[in-house]
């Protein structure tokens with residue numbers, strides 16, 4: 241059993257009581273909601289005549305179904321419009337703050353929480369969305385929940401849960417140039433498996449993690465769920481505090497003069513919930529960060545990963561339990577064992593999603609775009625994670641860099657990460673994607689093929705028309 | 720008195736469910752059959768009842784097919800009687816929601832998929848099991864006498880059925896955790912946790928970031 245970890249401390253501070261069924265009742269500090277998973281829960285509340293307990297601790301956005309081109313109302317897709325209107329009605333009736341697209345604050349739920357300073361260390365954060373784990377980057381305990389749990393949280397601001405085990409993952413050493421957070425998490429999932437984290441919460445630590453900016457830590461925590469863990473976190477440090485100081489929750493603005501004081505008030509709490517130096521973990525895994533290559537998926541699960549110059553494994557040489565899925569995945573992706581992914585032709589480049597569509601992702605990507613153009617056979621799009629990210633990128637002229645090169649510059653939303661709006665793969669198109677899931681059908685076409693990679697690798701693929709080792713990009717002749 | 724007791728009565732104890740029965744025969748009936756995926760792009764569970772078993776009840780032209788859920792004589796039923804591995808497939812909560820909204824309050828079967836049974840419990844729907852022979856017999860009795868009054872006794876782990884020809888009680892099994900939750904009235908986490916409102920406030924008051 242773990243002891244003295246951030247998880248233990250935040251768990252204890254938020255425990256209301258032990259329920260008769262043995263689960264803990266846990267107080268929820270922040271409940272984020274969006275249009276897809278919340279309406280049924282509001283419906284159940286209405287049926288039972290129960291009011292939302294803490295609208296002040298609930299925050300809404302719209303992300304999955306919003307079109308990224310024409311957002312005029314009513315939305316073109318009737319089902320999308322209905323979901324949007326239903327969310328509007330629910331937040332209005334309950335008095336919940338809603339970042340709709342007219343506010344300039346709308347975006348993917350896991351992007352807007354951190355950028356507004358809603359996400360803070362030592363909080364419990366839940367949302368009816370599995371990638372809620374993203375918020376763990378701030379040292380919060382954050383996890384996705386199902387419909388009846390959303391109802392519980394709306395009604396009581398608490399949730400019934402069993403305690404999980406805590407695994408520390410230490411990523412040691414210094415990363416090679418052009419290797420980043422996405423490559424780390426893809427490598428972790430490759431090593432530990434897509435079910436390796438079941439029953440666990442991941443604590444990410446070690447020099448390579450500490451050296452990452454907040455965006456990088458978010459990319460890692462985001463994909464904890466692809467590794468089977470319900471939540472992942474990084475202990476808060478100066479990097480965390482610097483980010484928080486710049487958000488409107490704590491920045492010294494004329495209408496919020498008390499906020500820097502509030503920062504100082506809360507800091508002792510944030511410090512107190514960090515894992516102790518002598519904390520005990522259920523287990524500890526070490527990964528050599530300096531050995532990580534730019535990584536990509538070759539198959540149809542986020543654990544089927546290789547370094548870009550490494551041969552694709554032969555299913556026959558994999559553990560028995562993994563062979564059949566590997567064979568099927570290779571058939572679907574049309575790759576052969578022994579080949580590398582370097583040179584795999586792509587049709588679509590998607591730079592977006594809650595994994596990699598924040599300002600620093602776009603900056604890094606843009607630095608590789610300058611002076612290059614999108615390959616003529618590729619449709620490439622950039623979908624910023626939020627309206628604020630979009631505005632900030634435009635203020636720096638990044639939109640110009642992308643559009644000059646032939647990328648489509650879109651409005652904020654989940655977009656082609658899951659193809660619930662009109663942004664979808666067609667037929668058997670192959671996509672170089674900065675998102676988090678490469679399941680068959682994920683990007684809107686059942687024959688579509690998804691290769692997951694970092695934002696800079698997406699750019700490299702976009703300009704060459706094939707999966708390309710970003711480290712060699714300067715040597716590549718571009719179309 | 721702890722605030723735990725104050726409101727405890729708000730979760731009803733479900734020690735028995737009585738009503739007319741409806742048999743749906745076949746093993747491995749999955750959640751896709753119970754509620755086809757296309758009915759999930761909706762904003763409430765409200766109207767789901769009419770889509771229960773939709774593709775089994777209607778053909779592509781919306782003509783009725785033969786299915787117990789279409790038969791007039793079963794329209795008032797509240798006890799569903801099924802065979803083995805009922806509710807397998809996806810974890811969608813829409814499946815028990817659709818059955819509940821159609822009118823089902825309890826299910827008797829040979830066996831149930833675990834997640835499905837869990838989802839039923841969250842709605843206060845008992846899923847009790849019996850051997851193949853007992854279940855088939857019950858299905859036959861209901862088919863012959865739709866007006867049979869069935870009582871699923873969760874606490875005693877029995878099913879009693881009574882009509883002009885029969886008056887019998889058979890043993891069934893109820894998962895112990897489910898039985899405790901239903902009988903003790905702790906199956907509804909919302910109501911259960913709501914009854915701890917005071918303790919919740921105290922926990923929140925102790926958190927520096929909650930204002």
Ligand code: SF4
Nearest residue numbers: 371593594654657658
């Ligand atoms: S961007 Fe993708 S993974 Fe993230 S919340 Fe949206 S759909 Fe889910």
